[in-house]
Amino acid sequence: xxxxxxxxxxxxxxxDAVRQMPITSALQGWGYGEARRVLGQTPMRYLIVGExxxxxxxxxxxxxxxxxxxSTLYAPRGPALESLDLLPAVAEAVRAVARPxxxxxxxxxxxxxxxxxxxxxxxxxxxxxxxxxxxxxxEQPEHTILxxxxxxxxELFAGLHSxxxxxVRTAQKMGVVAGRDDDxxxxxxxxTATNERxxxxxxPRAYYETLLREGNAQGxxxxxxxxxxxxxxxxxxxxxxxxxxxxxxxGGSVRDxxxxxxxxxxxxxKAPDAFYWNAMLDxxxxxxxxxxxxxxxxxxxxxxxxxxxxxxxxxxxxQRAWYPAYDLPLNAAAPAIVKALRWRxxxxxxxxxxxxxxxx
Numbered sequence: 131x132x133x134x135x136x137x138x139x140x141x142x143x144x145x146d147a148v149r150q151m152p153i154t155s156a157l158q159g160w161g162y163g164e165a166r167r168v169l170g171q172t173p174m175r176y177l178i179v180g181e182x183x184x185x186x187x188x189x190x191x192x193x194x195x196x197x198x199x200x201s202t203l204y205a206p207r208g209p210a211l212e213s214l215d216l217l218p219a220v221a222e223a224v225r226a227v228a229r230p231x232x233x234x235x236x237x238x239x240x241x242x243x244x245x246x247x248x249x250x251x252x253x254x255x256x257x258x259x260x261x262x263x264x265x266x267x268x269e270q271p272e273h274t275i276l277x278x279x280x281x282x283x284x285e286l287f288a289g290l291h292s293x294x295x296x297x298v299r300t301a302q303k304m305g306v307v308a309g310r311d312d313d314x315x316x317x318x319x320x321x322t323a324t325n326e327r328x329x330x331x332x333x334p335r336a337y338y339e340t341l342l343r344e345g346n347a348q349g350x351x352x353x354x355x356x357x358x359x360x361x362x363x364x365x366x367x368x369x370x371x372x373x374x375x376x377x378x379x380x381g382g383s384v385r386d387x388x389x390x391x392x393x394x395x396x397x398x399x400k401a402p403d404a405f406y407w408n409a410m411l412d413x414x415x416x417x418x419x420x421x422x423x424x425x426x427x428x429x430x431x432x433x434x435x436x437x438x439x440x441x442x443x444x445x446x447x448x449q450r451a452w453y454p455a456y457d458l459p460l461n462a463a464a465p466a467i468v469k470a471l472r473w474r475x476x477x478x479x480x481x482x483x484x485x486x487x488x489x490x
Contacts, residue, residue, distance in 0.1 A: 132219060235458040237263060320356075321381060352369065357405035357408065407446070
């Protein structure tokens with residue numbers, strides 16, 4: 131099948147197509163591209179059209195300038211499609227619209243592949259190619275945890291780890307309140323404190339503010355969930371939703387170091403557990419059936435901050451999955467560009483965290 135990419139500048143037309151595809155992600159939504167514009171990347175949106183002009187997909191490409199004369203194209207958790215069988219034809223359609231300076235196209239098909247059993251994923255069968263696309267390093271976290279929200283609240287709660295159930299009950303008894311919240315400053319305080327503690331990188335504040343605003347402007351929604359005890363926000367996260375899925379992109383927690391009138395530390399309120407549980411309930415109540423906890427580490431190491439994040443998320447769902455990425459070379463410079471990008475990523479990791487390894 132031959133496909134064409136028809137560029138559109140109408141946010142609603144584009145987001146309608148993204149939302150309606152069976153294979154899709156909120157990161158293909160218009161709002162996510164507008165946030166990336168803050169980082170100097172140029173979003174381009176296309177309807178993928180097949181025979182008789184029928185729309186069979188949607189594609190948001192981010193053009194990222196590297197050095198004078200070279201750029202890359204990136205489809206974050208995309209493209210949105212009717213079927214993965216269309217990917218070879220998508221490759222040819224992109225070649226038709228790419229600039230001579232575009233060296234590589236990276237895609238991340240939004241179809242989760244069930245992970246193998248812990249501690250390794252040796253049994254996981256991940257396709258190594260889709261037509262001319264070849265397996266490559268992902269930009270978004272490749273390994274994640276998912277939860278199916280298409281069950282009753284009682285069934286969801288029964289599926290939690292016993293420790294999570296106990297902590298959620300404790301938080302409720304202690305008066306922790308968790309739900310959607312408009313206090314961006316409180317989220318930002320939690321997020322930045324978590325990043326500093328774990329030595330993680332972050333974008334400028336304007337990026338997250340833009341994503342919150344633009345993610346709500348068209349066909350999806352961006353929102354914050356916070357868990358508070360005594361009015362103080364102790365845990366929270368930033369979500370981006372579209373269609374049937376919502377994605378926990380950023381967040382964290384702060385230490386509950388409050389004391390009573392005598393100066394004695396108060397009992398731990400278990401706010402992070404309340405945050406996760408109530409975020410799941412909120413998503414279910416609003417019609418989402420897929421809850422993506424976002425990144426967990428590829429390799430488990432108990433000495434790293436990411437291991438604690440992994441153990442926390444695993445208490446709420448054991449449905450681990452992979453979202454592999456694939457590259458399509460667009461010109462002869464592609465191999466050298468890949469090496470240069472890998473080197474730059476390694477140097478950034480060393481500078482920010484003192485390690486060449488990725489966090490996730």
